[in-house]
Amino acid sequence: MIEYRNNILMCEDIDIRELAEIYESPFYIYSRNDILNKIRFLKDIFSSLNDVLIAYAVKAENNLSILKMMIEEGIGADVVSIGEILKYIKAGGKPHNIVFSGVAKTKEEIKKSIELNIKRFNIESIPEAVRINDIAKELKKRVKCSIRVNPNVDAHTHQKITTGINGNKFGLSIKTIKENAELLKSLDNIEIESLSMHIGSQMTDAEPFYKAILVMKDLIEEIKNMGFNITDIDIGGGYGVRYNRDNLGFDFDKFKTESINLLKEMNLKVTTEPGRYFTAESGALIMRVEYVKEELGRKYIILDGGMNDYIRAAMYDAYNEIYPLVKKENVSNYDFAGPICESSDFFAYNRECSELKEGDYAALLDAGAYGFSMASNYNSRPLISQIMIDKDKHYIIRKKQTFEDMIKDEII
Ligand SMILES: Cc1ncc(COP(=O)(O)O)c(C=O)c1O
CATH class of the missing domain: 3.20.20.10 (Alanine racemase)
Structure with a gap:
């Protein structure tokens, strides 16, 4: 559901460039209909069995809006903490559909x-x-x-x-x-x-x-x-x-x-207990190019989103496609890095991509699972916003943390 149409990256019926003008970068987007399609597809795979509980692994992505839409589809929960239990119930889920791993x-x-x-x-x-x-x-x-x-x-x-x-x-x-x-x-x-x-x-x-x-x-x-x-x-x-x-x-x-x-x-x-399957491909992390840096024959795209927003590449060398919001003919090979003061803060090395310049935006695809749910405040960076897309509509399902939100539990 996040794909190029006429060289413009679209999420459902929305041109992602429009979102970049409205929401502060970086931010996560999710395709509601992609999640629903995945749920319905998996239900169909199991439909020949008599008594089945599809218990979503809440750890993959636990935003209350996303849990609510799953619950409305009859999905249970596989949880690993009391916090996940309480979130699933808060979203409208019934305890008798929860398995605790x-x-x-x-x-x-x-x-x-x-x-x-x-x-x-x-x-x-x-x-x-x-x-x-x-x-x-x-x-x-x-x-x-x-x-x-x-x-x-x-x-x-x-x-x-x-x-x-x-x-x-x-x-x-x-x-x-x-x-x-x-x-x-x-x-x-x-x-x-x-x-x-x-x-x-x-x-x-x-x-x-x-x-x-x-x-x-x-x-x-x-x-x-x-x-x-x-x-x-x-x-x-x-x-x-x-x-x-x-x-x-x-x-x-x-x-x-x-x-x-x-x-x-x-x-x-x-x-x-599916987790990743339901949400990964629905989501993308949208980031702005802060600098294009050339150094000893390498070209670095320095993005405003980093490993604190999406840690899978740094943690286990995960591969994600990185697509510019507008696909152009001229390509170049880039290392994509974030702003965090860690050498592991990279999303990709030597990746061919349409040429990018300062101020352009890029989407890290398939970031909807183990993305926001693993994010942190490392380097004192606020948690970013999450935006849901439903056909030609978009709405915020989690606001970006303010500086005050970020420090509110600290005691001087
Ligand atoms: C017990 C258990 N069930 C389900 C899952 C979900 O796995 P996946 O997101 O790959 O479907 C996990 C993931 O770590 C898990 O530990």
């Missing part, structure tokens, strides 16, 4: 989540199972849980976003689950109704999903025989997006023929 759930978070009656905890360690059981006992409740399995299947993605192989901090190995089966069964205030997994993010091949679900299938059979009443499976998220426009993104055709058919055979209730 994450390796370090505190006592306070567990207590509050039980009081709110969330759907389920995805347990990441044996001490966590014991802790949830103890708190549930104090509250005289019996709570539903899933055990997050580390199936030891390589997701073939970046090392820093791989989560389902031995040595990752997430979930429990099959060995640990079996060794602790009796202990888990003895915990009277938790009911283990599900096994869950999340093997990694930004997967493009559907094969690792299938392999991991097969591992889960065998394990479910085994632990059912040990006396667990497993009725659900949570297959996590990780559906990849294009980022590089020469790539294709996640192979949903293969996923449907292999994994969805396997899930159908297993005849369990299914949860999935």
